Amino acid sequence: MPVNLLMMVFLLLLLLPMPGSQAVTSRPHTSTSQPRMPRDDPTHEPCKPNLCNINRSPRRLFISEKEYPLTLMTSERIPHQILTQVFAIFLRDCLGYLNVHINKTNDQFDPKKVTNQMEADEPDENERGPAIYIPKRMINLEVWSPPGYNSQDEQDSEIKATSTLGVGGRFGWFLPEKLSTITGFTPEHWRSYTNPNSSVLNFFKRSKQEMSELSRLTIDPKTGSYYCTEVDGCKRGIYEPKWCQGEVCAVLFSSTTDISFFLHKQIEDLKMYVKVVWIGPNLNKEFLDKIWSPSMLNHSALVFHWVPSILLQPYSTMSVSFPPCADNSYTHTRVGSAMDIAYECKYEMHTLNKFIWNKLQRFAHLVYMTLDNMQITHMDYESIMSLYNKNQELSMNKLACKWIIEHQKTVEGWVPKNTRLELPIVAIIPFQETDESIIGPSNHKFKFLAHGNVNAFSMAVKAVNDNNTILTDYKLKPVLVNGMCEPDIVMKRFIKIVHNTGPNGDFLRLVGFVGPACTDTVEPFAGVAKHFNVPIISYGAEGAIFSGHSRYPYFFRTIPENKIFRNVYLQLFKKLGWNQMASLTTMRYSEYLTPLRDLLEVRCEFILDF
CATH class of the missing domain: 3.40.50.2300 (Response regulator)
Structure with missing residues (x-):
């Protein structure tokens, strides 16, 4: 009996669906994968032999008896892309997952938008069980979450925050740090921009000729449209409050309105003498080198951006301080926005959360535990940005591999201690x-x-x-x-x-x-x-x-079932020459006794059936 039972347990394991799957079948899955990220390597060669030094058996994600790719979501932000590639390499080289995809989207620093971009559009139908919603993207390593945000508030969503990445970020009006050494000059405080007679305004103003030259940077050459349109409250790509007409006003440069739409309201509420010029991708290192040149002693520029970022990493900067974020509740400051908060909260420290499809805890528990363990320091994040700025000719995959080799101890620390x-x-x-x-x-x-x-x-x-x-x-x-x-x-x-x-x-x-x-x-x-x-x-x-x-x-x-023994009984009775038969049972079991009697009555006479 013990041997029989041992074989039975092994048989059970062979007959079961893969652990983490459901015993149902589904219709063919329609791929929602986006095109590859720019400069992503088409091949996935191991980054480093024996990385993590663990049992690297091939693994696949099975749901409803069907294989699905592990889909990672990344954004336009370069550090986010490199970090996502690092995690993809970790999944392949350390954990052995063979089917890992990366999708790139524009998340606009909006956790609600990220959730919507990750969630499934429609259920994956199946024949023998409830419909299963397979998300378009299952994991996001860097979701900027403002003060007071809690993913648990999204009760109907299966996308949840697991833990923080270990790094924070914030938006700001940035300027060269060297300006803080000028005596009697306080460009780092917002009130300096509310006085029309402030010397700070003259330091950041632009002449008519300069504004004319800047106008060409405000137009997208591909579409011919301004980066900030009239719908967004701009004229010819520039926002100018009415009190700036005929007055000296500082100029603030920004990239696109999708991340800085609130600047209109902020400037109007605080009555700041500031114009905003949106120049799209022209807000780059070449532009900053020009406007923040050390040779410009009495002239500089304000830049709306975020930190940590690839753009600002090479520079020593400081930011303008604004009133604190007193109300953490979300407010709809723009019609049609997925989720907005009071603009004061934009300048507070944001948590960089990791979002995950919560059902991976069941379907890919090792991935779920690894993501929960994954942590990096601010210095690690700085090293990612520095690596890119020094090696921009490399692909994202090669940059990620190079970072892993240089930070192998950090990466191997992500492996869960108890992986079973x-x-x-x-x-x-x-x-x-x-x-x-x-x-x-x-x-x-x-x-x-x-x-x-x-x-x-x-x-x-x-x-x-x-x-x-x-x-x-x-x-x-x-x-x-x-x-x-x-x-x-x-x-x-x-x-x-x-x-x-x-x-x-x-x-x-x-x-x-x-x-x-x-x-x-x-x-x-x-x-x-x-x-x-x-x-x-x-x-x-x-x-x-x-x-x-x-x-x-x-x-x-x-x-075997007992019905097959009737043939054995028949041959045995023939061999022994028996012609009479009696049956004694505790209960009449028709599925067994009736076929047995029908077969044996050809040779034997039933003398007792009790």
């Missing part, structure tokens, strides 16, 4: 005569007991767990249940277990049942189990009623 996820497997074995949960005298005496199967089950589970070639990322958790060979007891146990397979239940990720031992307990059990997609393998139920796979699609057993 526990999967409950329940054994229903009759090892006691009574049910301890029943108060009063028991009517279940003198039933078949199988004490030896308890040890056999434990030995079988241990053998599976000790063999790393069977379940690489998972560990079976044995659960022993007393079935007592009684249908009502078995069904009671089954209902209790299935009821606790939810997200907070003790039997989350249940892989199946071993047992029951007796035929009469299996019939109701196997009939109901198919509706829950739960596999059952019995080592003792030999009844012929279970031979129909369409009726019991999730029932398997390691012993």
